[in-house]
Amino acid sequence: SNHLSDRVQKMSTSATLAMAAKARELRNEGKDIIGLSLGEPDFNIPDFIKESAKQAIDDNYSSYTPVDGYADLKKAISNKFERDNNLEYAPNQIVVSTGAKQSLFNVAMVVLNLGDEVILPAPYWVSYSDIVKLAEAVPVEVKTGIETDFKMTPAQLEAAITPRTKMLWFSSPCNPSGSVYSKAELEGLAEVLKKHPNIYVVSDEIYEHINFRGGHVSIAGIDGMFNRTITVNGVSKAFAMTGWRIGYIGAPEWIAKGCTKLQGQVTSGANAIAQRAVITALEAPKSKIQYMIDEFHKRRDLVLELLGEIDGFKLNVPEGAFYVFPDVSAFFGRTLHGVAINNASDFAMYLLEHANVATVTGEAFGNPNCIRISYAASEKELREAISRIKAAV
Numbered sequence: 001s002n003h004l005s006d007r008v009q010k011m012s013t014s015a016t017l018a019m020a021a022k023a024r025e026l027r028n029e030g031k032d033i034i035g036l037s038l039g040e041p042d043f044n045i046p047d048f049i050k051e052s053a054k055q056a057i058d059d060n061y062s063s064y065t066p067v068d069g070y071a072d073l074k075k076a077i078s079n080k081f082e083r084d085n086n087l088e089y090a091p092n093q094i095v096v097s098t099g100a101k102q103s104l105f106n107v108a109m110v111v112l113n114l115g116d117e118v119i120l121p122a123p124y125w126v127s128y129s130d131i132v133k134l135a136e137a138v139p140v141e142v143k144t145g146i147e148t149d150f151k152m153t154p155a156q157l158e159a160a161i162t163p164r165t166k167m168l169w170f171s172s173p174c175n176p177s178g179s180v181y182s183k184a185e186l187e188g189l190a191e192v193l194k195k196h197p198n199i200y201v202v203s204d205e206i207y208e209h210i211n212f213r214g215g216h217v218s219i220a221g222i223d224g225m226f227n228r229t230i231t232v233n234g235v236s237k238a239f240a241m242t243g244w245r246i247g248y249i250g251a252p253e254w255i256a257k258g259c260t261k262l263q264g265q266v267t268s269g270a271n272a273i274a275q276r277a278v279i280t281a282l283e284a285p286k287s288k289i290q291y292m293i294d295e296f297h298k299r300r301d302l303v304l305e306l307l308g309e310i311d312g313f314k315l316n317v318p319e320g321a322f323y324v325f326p327d328v329s330a331f332f333g334r335t336l337h338g339v340a341i342n343n344a345s346d347f348a349m350y351l352l353e354h355a356n357v358a359t360v361t362g363e364a365f366g367n368p369n370c371i372r373i374s375y376a377a378s379e380k381e382l383r384e385a386i387s388r389i390k391a392a393v
């Protein structure tokens with residue numbers, strides 16, 4: 001393995017995938033593990049979307065697609081941006097990719113140079129820092145805690161900016177904290193950015209629809225931000241289409257062109273059948289997916305109530321996505337069933353081995369005091385998992 005490139009040796013393995021692998025291993029040994037580590041809706045893809053994919057196969061959508069996506073899909077995305085976000089992205093500002101993850105990778109490769117700094121309000125989604133590093137740039141973490149609902153303040157942003165700062169990347173609703181930035185909060189950040197016109201913003205809005213407060217706000221819609229924001233979105237979460245691998249960006253045209261150029265040498269574009277199905281998904285009224293959002297909302301309340309009964313779990317109220325991110329630092333320094341708990345990784349491992357519940361350490365998200373618990377699981381599993389956690393601690 002020492003023949004591996006330096007680039008790949010320096011990468012960390014996705015902690016969420018590593019936890020899932022460890023859970024699988026224990027399951028193979030016959031243990032009854034409840035998996036609350038993955039960021040994946042537990043719903044089936046809605047039937048009306050399946051039907052359009054079947055139709056696309058019969059209609060012979062089997063050739064290479066345009067590198068940046070079918071023209072009618074880009075039109076549907078443009079309409080979606082206008083309908084849901086009040087953003088006017090023309091089709092030449094849109095690029096369709098193999099998941100939002102690839103969209104993020106494209107943007108990093110297209111915008112960043114060696115040594116550029118990228119501000120990541122922590123906790124952030126696991127892959128941001130490794131994607132940034134792959135582009136030879138430097139992640140600059142801005143630590144936030146439960147006292148600001150895990151949101152970065154304008155003062156913190158200001159303090160993190162240096163002459164090398166090239167970008168800010170964040171998600172709202174946030175994975176892992178579930179926090180949602182309000183319009184006023186985004187305006188506060190935009191106010192700081194106004195003084196630094198060379199900084200670009202990646203706004204990852206993949207959890208847009210899974211928002212229990214309502215009123216998703218895109219930072220691209222705030223005064224002065226449109227021409228310096230890359231809005232990233234996709235269908236994995238809202239439409240339960242994780243395996244279909246379609247994500248997209250709306251961005252300044254030069255960035256969209258760069259992403260298309262890059263993608264043209266790397267993937268030649270996203271899967272044809274999935275692209276056809278996504279047209280159907282994006283054209284559907286939101287009422288077609290509301291049942292999933294309502295269910296997540298119910299489970300969020302349940303999980304908060306049950307975890308709230310456990311001493312040592314400090315919780316914010318996540319307003320979106322499908323995770324809770326309890327601060328469990330009260331356990332650090334204690335010994336549970338002979339196991340010393342010194343950090344969130346020890347705690348997550350302890351829960352896996354002594355409660356048979358898979359969660360993810362907050363360290364992977366840049367917050368060493370917390371663990372992430374996904375509630376994309378049935379109510380029965382959630383009740384059982386939390387009662388096991390309670391018994392184990």
Ligand code: PLP
Nearest residue numbers: 039099100101125175234236247
């Ligand atoms: N961004 C965030 C914040 C995510 O949580 C995820 C998936 O976990 C992604 C992007 C990637 O989504 P996709 O499945 O479209 O690659």
